[in-house]
Amino acid sequence: MDAERKEMILKIEDISKKFGKTTVLRGISMEVKKGEIMGVVGASGCGKSTLLGVIAGMLAPDGGKIMMNGKVISEECNVLAPEKRHMNMVSQNFETCSHKTVYENIVSGLKKSWFGKTEDGELVPEVIKLLHLTGLEKKYPSELSAGQRQRTVLAAALVTKPEILLLDEPLCSLDIGLRVEMRTQMAMLFRRLGITVFYVTQDPAEAFFMADRVVIMNKGRIEQIDTPQNCFMNPKTEMAAALLGIGNRVPGYARVDGGEMIDIGGGVCRTLGRDGIHENDRVTVRFRAENAVWTGAVRRENSFPVAVEGSFFEGDHYRVMAKMGMGETVSFLSREYLEKGTEGYISVDGGRVYVYRARTAA
Numbered sequence: 001m002d003a004e005r006k007e008m009i010l011k012i013e014d015i016s017k018k019f020g021k022t023t024v025l026r027g028i029s030m031e032v033k034k035g036e037i038m039g040v041v042g043a044s045g046c047g048k049s050t051l052l053g054v055i056a057g058m059l060a061p062d063g064g065k066i067m068m069n070g071k072v073i074s075e076e077c078n079v080l081a082p083e084k085r086h087m088n089m090v091s092q093n094f095e096t097c098s099h100k101t102v103y104e105n106i107v108s109g110l111k112k113s114w115f116g117k118t119e120d121g122e123l124v125p126e127v128i129k130l131l132h133l134t135g136l137e138k139k140y141p142s143e144l145s146a147g148q149r150q151r152t153v154l155a156a157a158l159v160t161k162p163e164i165l166l167l168d169e170p171l172c173s174l175d176i177g178l179r180v181e182m183r184t185q186m187a188m189l190f191r192r193l194g195i196t197v198f199y200v201t202q203d204p205a206e207a208f209f210m211a212d213r214v215v216i217m218n219k220g221r222i223e224q225i226d227t228p229q230n231c232f233m234n235p236k237t238e239m240a241a242a243l244l245g246i247g248n249r250v251p252g253y254a255r256v257d258g259g260e261m262i263d264i265g266g267g268v269c270r271t272l273g274r275d276g277i278h279e280n281d282r283v284t285v286r287f288r289a290e291n292a293v294w295t296g297a298v299r300r301e302n303s304f305p306v307a308v309e310g311s312f313f314e315g316d317h318y319r320v321m322a323k324m325g326m327g328e329t330v331s332f333l334s335r336e337y338l339e340k341g342t343e344g345y346i347s348v349d350g351g352r353v354y355v356y357r358a359r360t361a362a
């Protein structure tokens with residue numbers, strides 16, 4: 001999207017948050033443009049929900065400042081109440097009103113006025129259809145599945161057309177078919193309405209799909225904030241790579257300055273290289289299973305010997321676990337089932353191998 005030309009809606013400066021003695025958010029800063037969809041990913045407990053709570057005004061930060069449309073909404077004790085923020089949040093512990101029907105739950109937020117304005121509910125029929133709630137309008141929450149209740153809350157948040165919508169794993173209770181369909185529909189709706197969205201998900205693929213930019217969080221900090229394409233092609237830190245699911249991890253030594261050639265067990269691995277890596281540095285290379293192919297007895301470019309430990313059916317292919325030269329377990333995809341103990345080569349796409357300086361000294 002042409003976010004470059006859009007105006008800024010949110011500016012977050014150096015936000016920190018503690019619960020008791022535990023620091024949960026550290027130095028969080030970012031600027032978000034109107035209509036941007038921000039995907040937030042990170043391991044469980046890294047502070048994603050806390051960040052959303054702070055943005056929504058449900059939690060007061062311990063330090064830092066938040067500005068929305070150029071006005072301070074959070075600074076020290078000066079925290080604007082959630083209902084005055086023109087935001088809506090659907091948290092993981094979402095709640096429906098048990099004595100109201102699905103329809104009544106959905107329209108209940110419309111009477112809330114954002115800065116004196118009452119929403120007219122023009123989106124209600126569309127959102128009911130989009131979230132597959134047609135036919136359930138007269139039911140009460142106790143008659144619904146968890147996924148249907150979650151969609152009711154999501155619908156109630158959407159119909160008010162908030163300026164900023166904060167969604168904490170909004171599709172987690174849905175089956176895979178509905179999940180894929182709904183994320184497509186929602187991504188289109190957000191863009192059509194120009195709503196700015198923070199979308200927390202455990203699934204990097206979902207963040208890539210939905211978002212204009214992805215915020216990769218680790219232990220309360222932002223590890224990387226970038227477009228899905230840049231996050232995918234160049235995770236800036238080894239932790240970002242790990243959080244994006246780039247699971248194969250092999251230690252080695254840089255052969256050259258820049259790290260384009262790495263000695264790993266069984267051969268020399270070509271990589272994308274990285275600034276700041278010097279010859280003989282201890283490094284770690286990471287690559288996706290999808291970027292390594294089984295070549296059997298044939299040794300190709302960027303090939304390494306492996307011994308198969310097990311093959312697991314995944315539909316179109318098998319995911320094979322194998323040991324590399326120095327005993328590291330790696331995984332790759334193979335069209336054929338490979339017996340435990342089979343020896344051969346995998347060839348790794350050097351344009352998809354990421355190298356990082358090792359975190360500790362040798």
Ligand SMILES: Nc1ncnc2c1ncn2[C@@H]1O[C@H](COP(=O)(O)OP(=O)(O)OP(=O)(O)O)[C@@H](O)[C@H]1O
Pocket residue numbers: 019020024042043044045046047048049050051092
């Ligand atoms: N109200 C609270 N009181 C005390 N500690 C809390 C509170 N809320 C969250 N925490 C702690 O803060 C840390 C971050 O929690 P948070 O829910 O923000 O993580 P998360 O990244 O959203 O995790 P998940 O993906 O599992 O939902 C966790 O260690 C959690 O136990």
